[in-house]
Amino acid sequence: MIQRFLEGDEQAFTELVRHWEARVFNLAWRYLGNREDAQDVVQETFLSVFKSAKNLRDPGSFRTWLYRITLNHCRSHRRRRSPDLSLDDPLQCKEDGEGELTLSMTAGRDSLDSLEIRDLIRKALMGLSEEHRTAIILKEYMGLNLEEVARVMDCPLSTAKSRLYHGLRGVQRNLVRIGVRS
């Protein structure tokens, strides 16, 4: 499909968009924390893919190339919306042990529903720096291996590992701050 697209097959491009748009959307959504913004980024991303297809030399690296374009558009979108914004929502701190929520895998999971869980994790991720958040999203949600994460982030492998580790520790701290014990 990718090869046909690179050869100029318009139908192949349509199939490609339908195949990848959900993944691009979820990458942008987790990065930006806003679904409407993520939808805009999806549109901009595929427009860029359409225009710059000739820049892709290796069809096998399409996934990392696509995710890199997506992240570039996410950063541009974030700068356009509010250049000084560093946190999507400020984390509400709770005293340790008081009104503590739990994300433990209880059988009924009746303490939190999935929307609340999603919202808490989203807040914890948005409290990270862009680099740490990007590393976590690419590894934990987009299914890239460590080398691919380094390639998308355009950094050495050791740097990608470091960002991933510190990102995970950051999420742990943020979840504790908002009163969640995993």
Next chain:
Amino acid sequence: MKCDEIKERFVELLYQEQGTPSASPELQAHIRSCPACQRELAGLKELQATLKLWGDEPPLRPTVIPRPEPALGRILFPFWRVVRYPAIAALVTLAFLGLSNAQIRWNRDGFSFTTGLRPQAVQASYYTKEEMKEILENVMNISRQDNFQMMQYMLGTLDSAHATELRAITRQIKESRSRN
């Protein structure tokens, strides 16, 4: 091996991926012997499971598929990029010539280029003294010529009328003498 030195390498144990070098024996040995690092590693694994609770969702709406430009556009666009500035300059020049009522003449007398941008000299609605004098002289000349011709005609008319009258009188005298 100290705890702080190896913590960033925990990801090697978290993500035991195919094709990547496995965690070094020293790292594994340290983990086995360090309860703090064991707890931290366990916490990170649990966190990974927690993160998975945020599942994927579908996009809000289908993506609009970009379409290529029409073939004619693809052909003309490079050509337009080359000629656009000269074409714009030519249009501006023609517009200027049209709006300024430009006239370009090239004949035996030479080449001239004039525009209507400079205000024309307003012609006076009255005659100057010299002009009036000239006009009157012309009128007088014409009049003098006309008067002379008129007088000549009148005299000629009178002469002929006088001659006719004289002949009539002479005839009357002759007739009266013959009767007597």
